[in-house]
Amino acid sequence: MSLALIKSRALAGMDAPEVTVEVHLAGGLPAVSLVGLPDTEVKEARDRVRAALLTGQFEFPNKRVTVNLAPADLPKESGRFDLPIAIGILAASDQIKAAALDQYELAGELSLSGELRPVRGALAMAWRAAQAGRALILPLENAAEAALVQGITILPARNLLEVAAHFNGHATLTPYSGAVLGNEPVYPDLADVRGQAQARRLLEVAACGLHSLLLYGPPGTGKSMLASRLPGLLPPLSEAEALESAAIQSLEGRFDPARFRARPFRSPHHSSSAPALVGGGMIPRPGEISLSHHGVLFLDELPEFDRRVLEALREPLETGQITISRATSRAEFPARFQFVAAMNPCPCGFLGHPKRACRCTPDQVARYRGKLSGPLLDRIDLTMEVGSLSADELQTAPTGEATSAVRTRVIAAHARQHARQGKANAHLAAGEIETHCVADDKAKALLRQAIERLGLSARAYHRSLRVARSIADLAGAEVIGAAHVAEAVQYRRGLPGGGP
Structure with a gap:
């Protein structure tokens, strides 16, 4: 035959849309033409496929x-089309049997020796191949x-020769039957954090309702250490959530x-660009x-992040998705x-430190904090100063509660939320707050005073109610x-001398 069709x-x-x-x-004159809107990586498949076929002792059509x-x-x-192109050339030149090709989908990058290299997006491809009923x-x-x-039937291969032998009937690719994944994840333990009882409480509240938070204080007080303990406090991922997260990583x-x-x-570096954080590229790819x-x-x-980069976070913090056009x-x-941020109180980091003098002028402090816009700070539910610890x-300081103990309370609170409203408190829409965040008369009066004295916006009011619900x-x-309500309002005091 002179024509072969391979699914990828x-x-x-x-x-992962289907490609034939x-x-x-x-x-005519020997040549290889690649058409169909390929990028540079795909066009380079001509040389990889030719070398792989010749190395495997196949004949490259003249x-x-x-x-x-x-x-x-x-x-x-990407190079995912190397394998289907190579198999297509072998089928079109009658070097392999093409009768069963329509039962399979193929993807893989070829080395010059014919070895198969991994590709991105295998999970998304497998999901769509399962829907199409192909191996x-x-x-x-x-x-x-x-x-x-x-x-779905997954047929892993090490090289081009194994795939060709499978279609010719000389050997059969064995379906993958590896062990089921999902061992209990291991996270850093909250017990490693000494002191900082208030910050530990803040983490528990944040984990309970999946709230965003900002930690500020002098360097070395444990802000990053606290932030790294937050994932371990969150409830286990459901099967659907785990697959969705894995698909993006894939x-x-x-x-x-x-x-x-x-x-x-x-935890991206502060020099990250907006496309690195929210996603981008000529062919859009996910960001941090x-x-x-x-x-x-x-x-x-x-x-220290560029202001335009931080402002790009505002929409996804509200909607939970990002559209790249x-x-x-x-x-x-x-x-x-779940958004977690940490910062120093001033450029030198020692404003308000009991033992170290701050070298910053008021103007420097104002410019430093002015890099954070009001709309961004308004979207942060919890704010707390993490102070320095004394030598004693x-x-x-006794060892605090372990992650497992705090997580038990968080899981119980999550169960209450999902039984009541089917989602975490931080994800409640404005129209759902009045229904699920019912407060007594004293709580309403206290919240009314907080709105007047702190000048809370409508968004800050709703976020305070969500935190109080948690x-x-x-x-x-x-x-x-x-x-x-009193505890929730305390967490919205913001930075000293600024913020919401």
Whole structure:
């Protein structure tokens, strides 16, 4: 035959649309043409595939080879099409049997020796291949990831020769049957944090309702240490949440099967650009906020980030998703992350320190804090100063509660929230707050005073009610009381001399 059709998958946001690799052999001067909107990586497949075929002792057709990646208007990127192109050339030149090709989908990058290298997005490809009712042939390194999808046959291969032998009937690829993933994730223990009782309480409230928080204080007081303990306090991921988180990690080629069901914890450097944080590129790819989906995004040294980068967080903090539009493509990525930030009180870091003198002028302090806009601070539910510990506290402070003990209370509070409203308190819409955040008369009066004295915005008012609801859930209370509101308002005091 002179024409072969091979099924594969591209990546478009969170989706993996089907791509038909059409290989046609014709007379004329020997040449290889790749069409169908391929990028540079795909065009380079001509040289990789030729070398892999010749190294495997196959014959490369001395004809004009045309490879079309259909549909033509879908951008194609990465080396995932190397394997289907190679198998298509072998089938079109009658070097392998093509009778059963329509039962499989193929993806994999070829080395010059014919070895298969892993590709990004194996989980998304496996999910769509399962819907199409086809088996998926892909590199061995991707098998454990793709096997997370139920109801699909995964056929891992080490090299091109194994795939060719499978289609010729000389040997059969063995379906992947690895161990089921999902060992209990291991997180840093909250018991490692000495003292800081108020900050530990703040973490518990944040974990209870999935609230965003800002920690500020002198350097070395444990802000980053506290933030890294937050994922361990959160309830276990459901199967659907774990798969969704793994799928996003897979799009970047960073999925580790050993970390399946572990909540992500991302901490990008303050020099990160806006596309790195929210996603971007000619072919849109997820950024840090999407890689943090169902986990924690921690921004240390918050004022050191470019202001435009921070302002890009405002929309996803409200909506839980990000839409990236380009002239030729548009992609939506989930971004339901828990935002945690840390900062110093001033540029030198020692404003208000009991033993160290601050060298900053009032203007320097104002400019430093002015990098954080009011709208961004208004979207942060909890704010607290993490003070310095004395020598006695560092050496003699008793070990606090372990992560497991706090997590038990958080899980119980989450169960109350989901039984009542089906979601975490931080995700309540404005119209749901009046229904689920019922307060008694004293609590309402106290909240009214807080609005007047602190000048809280409507958004800050709603966020305070959500936090109070979380505090009440931790206490097992059905109705929000004055004590719950008082604690919630304390967490909205903001930075000294500024903020909401």
